[in-house]
Amino acid sequence: MPRVEKITSNIYIAGGDNSATEDAAVYLITDGTDSALIDSGTGRGTDMIIQNIKNTGIDPASIKLIFLTHCHYDHTGGASALREITSAKTVMHKLDASYVRDGDAETTAASWYGSIMPETPVDIMIKSDSEIFRIGELEITAWHTPGHSPGSIVLTMMSDGMKILFGQDVHGPIHPALKSDKEKYKHSLEFMMTLNADILCEGHYGVIRGKDHVRDFIKSFL
Secondary structure, three states, X not given: OOOOEEEEOOEEEEEOOEOOOOEOOEEEEEOOOXXXXXXXXXXXXXXXXXXXXXXXXXXXXXXXXXXXXXXXXXXXXXXXXXXXXXXOEEEEEHHHXXXXXXXXXXXXXXXXXXXXXXXXXXXEEEOOOEEEEEEOOEEEEEEEOOOOOOOOEEEEEEEOOEEEEEEOOOOOOOOHHHOOOHHHHHHHHHHHHHXXXXXXXEOOOOEEEOHHHHHHHHHOOO
């Protein structure tokens, strides 16, 4: 079982980086009372994610929102189960919502994993270029960053005096089956650099610290 990693006083890695589950990273955000998750993994590691949350001392029932950064299975396949366990609401951009809601195994790439995509309710749909959410005392901004998928988002928040960027699939890939758009992807990368984050929490490359390192990492995919 992957250990829980504390990133800041408000942020933990609660799942991912496990070849057995093929989960992208799952991040836990908490103010000590209310909490949220960034992505949900494939669903194969759901029990592990819940146990990891408990290991931080956080009650899974405190999770109010599950942000789904885009529709792909390694980020969304576990959302239905986590939503049921925690009673949290799922949040994602409207341009990706139908693929998750309808269980589209091709556009979500579930078929690439030899699996199906569970039909998953989307409770809150982001409809603008940016929207602000609150988790207790914490403010989280969702930004529409299309390219990797039509409705990809990144999220930013402040923690311990630092700007945190959750950019789950900064690295892409770009593929026709994923309805990717190369030019929009490049524009989104350029936008991410303007956010000037101190820490990048990526879905597959882990945690990147320092403004220059974050900028260089994003820029490398241009």
